[in-house]
Amino acid sequence: MTTEPFRKFKLFPHTRLVRQIPTYLLLIVLLTSSSCSRTDFFYSIAGWAVLGKIRDYFQLTEKQEVFLSEKIDAALAWHKKKELPKTVSFLKKFNIYFKDGLIEQELDAIRLDYNNLWVALMKKVIFDWATFLESVNSDQIEELPSKLDKRNEFLKEKLKLTDEEWSAEDADWLVEILEDWVGSLSKDQIIKIQKMIKPDRTFVKIRLDQRNSFHKWFVEELKSNKTANELEASFGPWVIEPESVWSPAFKNQMEEKKQKWTKLILIIDSLLTQKQRDHAIKKIEDYISKFEILFEIK
Numbered sequence: 690m691t692t693e694p695f696r697k698f699k700l701f702p703h704t705r706l707v708r709q710i711p712t713y714l715l716l717i718v719l720l721t722s723s724s725c726s727r728t729d730f731f732y733s734i735a736g737w738a739v740l741g742k743i744r745d746y747f748q749l750t751e752k753q754e755v756f757l758s759e760k761i762d763a764a765l766a767w768h769k770k771k772e773l774p775k776t777v778s779f780l781k782k783f784n785i786y787f788k789d790g791l792i793e794q795e796l797d798a799i800r801l802d803y804n805n806l807w808v809a810l811m812k813k814v815i816f817d818w819a820t821f822l823e824s825v826n827s828d829q830i831e832e833l834p835s836k837l838d839k840r841n842e843f844l845k846e847k848l849k850l851t852d853e854e855w856s857a858e859d860a861d862w863l864v865e866i867l868e869d870w871v872g873s874l875s876k877d878q879i880i881k882i883q884k885m886i887k888p889d890r891t892f893v894k895i896r897l898d899q900r901n902s903f904h905k906w907f908v909e910e911l912k913s914n915k916t917a918n919e920l921e922a923s924f925g926p927w928v929i930e931p932e933s934v935w936s937p938a939f940k941n942q943m944e945e946k947k948q949k950w951t952k953l954i955l956i957i958d959s960l961l962t963q964k965q966r967d968h969a970i971k972k973i974e975d976y977i978s979k980f981e982i983l984f985e986i987k
Contacts, residue, residue: 746836747829753821760817767813775806777980784973788966791958796951811928819920822911830911837904844897848890855888867957870972871965878960885953892942899939903927 739761743749749757779802786795850858860883867882868874874882910923926933932940961969 746833747825748832750824750826753824756824757821760814760821764810764814764817768810772806772809773980775809777977779803779806780973780977780980784970784977787958787973788970790966791955793951793955796954808929815925815928816917816921819924820917822920822924823915823917825911830908833908833911834904837907841897841900841904844893844900847893848897850888852888856883856886860886870969871961872968874965881960882957885956889946892946895936895938895942899936902936 740749740754740757743757747753782802783799786799847855860879863886864874864879864882910920915923932943935943
């Protein structure tokens with residue numbers, strides 16, 4: 690857990706490029722901190738954040754910059770009006786579940802609600818994203834493989850770690866997230882969390898293979914001179930229902946991981962004191978209050 694609600698669901702990552710860019714439109718509203726005016730401010734700068742991410746992969750032309758700026762602004766205005774109330778409902782439901790301890794059925798409900806928010810956003814932006822991809826030129830496509838490969842470096846570096854380094858890195862990351870959300874953890878809680886974190890080299894290797902396979906397919910799709918409608922049909926399943934295009938090996942690994950992550954979350958939840966739980970609930974309530982005030986801003 691961290692400054693944005695539900696970062697712990699980073700344990701269920703959406704890491705593919707086609708999903709990664711549009712998701713910023715959803716996540717940006719969860720990056721606010723101290724005030725309602727600041728919440729509104731983040732909406733005003735979100736376009737720059739999304740454009741900056743796209744620029745990591747493409748050197749945009751002036752026409753592409755204008756097109757993307759207009760579409761991102763429209764999507765953010767839609768999200769603020771139509772989807773932010775749903776985000777508030779999502780937060781309220783989470784608080785109800787969390788206040789007396791999570792159970793597996795509640796985690797399933799949270800995942801379902803999160804997925805519904807995701808799908809609504811993707812359906813809103815996927816055609817605009819496909820229209821941009823239709824405009825990508827040969828020079829931009831030529832540069833893309835090396836830029837995509839850089840996105841895999843974190844996995845390659847992960848595989849170079851010893852088991853001890855791997856476990857320590859993941860445990861430190863998780864403890865930092867938890868403490869940012871629930872307050873300080875006791876030494877006993879930290880030790881128990883550290884003991885639960887184990888390296889999984891097989892998963893990372895298969896995940897790396899899956900990413901490489903997708904990146905190759907993605908570049909080939911861009912080279913095919915498909916129309917925006919054709920690209921939407923091509924990328925749509927991957928964006929909205931990625932499991933439909935996962936390799937069998939990756940699908941099996943993700944199912945195993947889901948079970949392990951569910952167990953890990955429930956164990957960590959059971960370790961929390963009531964004071965820590967109340968700390969997190971208060972933080973979520975603060976977000977709810979800011980977002981509800983934002984609804985009234987015209």
